[in-house]
Amino acid sequence: MTLFYFVVASFPFALYLLTLACVHGRPVPFVVSGRRDFIAMCLALSGVFFIGPGQLLVTWGAAAVWGKYVWALLAALCFLVVLLISSNMRPRIVVYNASRESLRKTLTTTAISLDDEACWSGSALNMPGLGVQFYLDAQGLGRAATIVRIDPGLSQEGWLRFARELKKAANSAERARGRATCAVFSILGLGLLIADAFCFLQRQDALREAFSFYMSV
Numbered sequence: 001m002t003l004f005y006f007v008v009a010s011f012p013f014a015l016y017l018l019t020l021a022c023v024h025g026r027p028v029p030f031v032v033s034g035r036r037d038f039i040a041m042c043l044a045l046s047g048v049f050f051i052g053p054g055q056l057l058v059t060w061g062a063a064a065v066w067g068k069y070v071w072a073l074l075a076a077l078c079f080l081v082v083l084l085i086s087s088n089m090r091p092r093i094v095v096y097n098a099s100r101e102s103l104r105k106t107l108t109t110t111a112i113s114l115d116d117e118a119c120w121s122g123s124a125l126n127m128p129g130l131g132v133q134f135y136l137d138a139q140g141l142g143r144a145a146t147i148v149r150i151d152p153g154l155s156q157e158g159w160l161r162f163a164r165e166l167k168k169a170a171n172s173a174e175r176a177r178g179r180a181t182c183a184v185f186s187i188l189g190l191g192l193l194i195a196d197a198f199c200f201l202q203r204q205d206a207l208r209e210a211f212s213f214y215m216s217v
Contacts, residue, residue, distance in 0.1 A: 004210035007199050009047040010192045016044030017189030023096045024143060024182040029103070029170045033163065034092030034146070042082045049078065091149040093163055095170065097181075100138045103145050107136065110169045114162060124150065130158040143181050 019040070023030045095103055107125060111118035115129040124135040138145040147166075149159060200207060 003199055003203055004207055005051045007196050008051050011196050012047045013044050014189045014192035017185045021182050021185035026097055029098035030096040031167045031170045032094050035086040037094040038086045093147040095145045097143055106169050110165050132158045132162050
């Protein structure tokens with residue numbers, strides 16, 4: 001069962017690492033909403049949840065009534081919980097593969113094009129005419145910066161408009177120097193996929209048996 005746990009937990013995470021490698025290998029920065037970024041991270045950890053808390057949540061009574069379909073119901077419930085959490089998070093935008101200086105310049109240009117009164121105050125930028133305030137957090141993992149909205153109660157339309165314009169401006173922004181981050185994610189992701197493939201090819205029968213046993217619980 002230990003081998004089964006490793007394959008199930010590592011496979012989604014390996015795909016996530018390879019996705020990050022592709023994102024950091026792009027010639028231009030990649031902009032994504034905070035909600036989508038959070039959902040992608042949860043999917044990467046879905047294997048860990050499946051072999052851990054997921055088994056604890058599936059009761060014998062539910063399994064007896066629904067059979068294997070209880071796992072589909074649990075997956076749907078978890079996905080709805082993730083959507084609920086992401087919907088209640090503070091609005092944010094995640095920018096991958098951009099240097100701090102280049103991103104700050106892009107943010108300034110985009111903000112001024114939308115609001116002539118836009119101005120910086122430290123790491124925060126205020127656009128009073130658009131009803132948008134946010135701060136820049138560039139301490140993310142792997143050359144990732146997060147733009148976090150300060151006051152979600154202000155103009156939602158202005159925030160969405162700013163997000164659209166930022167995506168357009170990011171296509172012409174300077175990318176972060178160096179491919180070290182892309183190489184690290186690629187090596188880790190490929191390493192996990194190769195390990196999973198090796199385990200599957202060497203112990204197919206044991207993995208199938210473990211999967212059947214796990215689904216019958």
